[in-house]
Amino acid sequence: MLKIDNISKTFFAGTINERRALVNVSLQLDEGDFVTVIGSNGAGKSTLLNTVSGRYTVDTGSIAIDSAPVAKLKEFQRAKYVGRVFQDPMAGTAPDLTIEQNLALALQRGKRRSLGRGITKARKERFTEELKMLELGLENRLTAKVGLLSGGQRQALSLLMAGFTSPRILLLDEHTAALDPQRADLVTNLTERIVAEENLTTLMVTHNMEQALKLGNRLIMMHEGRIVFEASAAEKKKLTVPLLLAEFAKIKGASFDDRALLA
Numbered sequence: 001m002l003k004i005d006n007i008s009k010t011f012f013a014g015t016i017n018e019r020r021a022l023v024n025v026s027l028q029l030d031e032g033d034f035v036t037v038i039g040s041n042g043a044g045k046s047t048l049l050n051t052v053s054g055r056y057t058v059d060t061g062s063i064a065i066d067s068a069p070v071a072k073l074k075e076f077q078r079a080k081y082v083g084r085v086f087q088d089p090m091a092g093t094a095p096d097l098t099i100e101q102n103l104a105l106a107l108q109r110g111k112r113r114s115l116g117r118g119i120t121k122a123r124k125e126r127f128t129e130e131l132k133m134l135e136l137g138l139e140n141r142l143t144a145k146v147g148l149l150s151g152g153q154r155q156a157l158s159l160l161m162a163g164f165t166s167p168r169i170l171l172l173d174e175h176t177a178a179l180d181p182q183r184a185d186l187v188t189n190l191t192e193r194i195v196a197e198e199n200l201t202t203l204m205v206t207h208n209m210e211q212a213l214k215l216g217n218r219l220i221m222m223h224e225g226r227i228v229f230e231a232s233a234a235e236k237k238k239l240t241v242p243l244l245l246a247e248f249a250k251i252k253g254a255s256f257d258d259r260a261l262l263a
């Protein structure tokens with residue numbers, strides 16, 4: 001489904017600001033795999049998602065979605081494969097368009113865009129049904145501008161839109177981090193439901209360890225551009241927050257020792 005093979009990405013290579021964001025990263029997701037990604041600040045988590053979505057191209061290595069090589073495709077050319085929800089609730093939806101216009105746009109993703117004939121009666125019915133699922137009452141506000149919604153409501157809508165056309169890969173980048181605990185729980189539960197119902201292959205970055213353990217069937221930990229710890233489905237079931245923290249400590253200690261050795 002998603003095959004990331006030995007990719008590397010360095011920003012500002014050869015300058016004083018050089019940042020090795022990804023170093024020889026390989027990762028394979030089978031259909032329906034839901035991998036949670038944790039790691040310290042600057043570990044390369046967002047860059048990993050950005051190289052899958054096409055926001056950044058890789059320096060070396062390859063990425064295949066459904067066996068099709070995509071590493072050289074531009075972001076818009078990958079849009080038909082990839083659904084994405086960002087940390088910023090404002091990023092996934094268009095504030096000046098109504099809820100139904102946003103949903104119509106999401107349906108058009110990867111196809112030729114045309115807003116005019118986007119909102120048919122049949123579509124309105126579908127939108128109403130899908131919005132009911134969110135249990136936020138948005139089905140009664142189809143013609144309300146999205147800019148009027150709360151962050152949590154927008155994030156729930158973004159998630160619905162990202163899952164709308166059953167993307168081959170769903171990328172979630174700290175998509176509950178900016179929400180208050182109650183809304184974060186709501187969006188977390190919604191994520192679980194949408195991913196399960198659509199059997200979406202998903203990569204989710206989170207700083208919340210409980211969320212990383214609750215969601216998904218596999219887990220990876222990144223540090224300094226590398227995947228430093230991987231839990232398979234069976235291993236993930238046995239993981240706890242203290243065990244993850246112990247892994248973190250071990251890895252940070254190890255890299256400190258490495259640096260000490262180099263000094």
Ligand SMILES: Nc1ncnc2c1ncn2[C@@H]1O[C@H](COP(=O)(O)OP(=O)(O)OP(=O)(O)O)[C@@H](O)[C@H]1O
Pocket residue numbers: 011012019020021039040041042043044045046047048
């Ligand atoms: N567009 C960019 N230009 C320059 N450097 C970048 C860019 N994007 C990321 N980096 C650098 O690449 C490294 C990895 O960043 P990335 O955002 O992927 O980390 P992250 O694990 O998502 O961190 P965080 O948890 O803090 O969001 C960092 O050193 C960062 O400064």
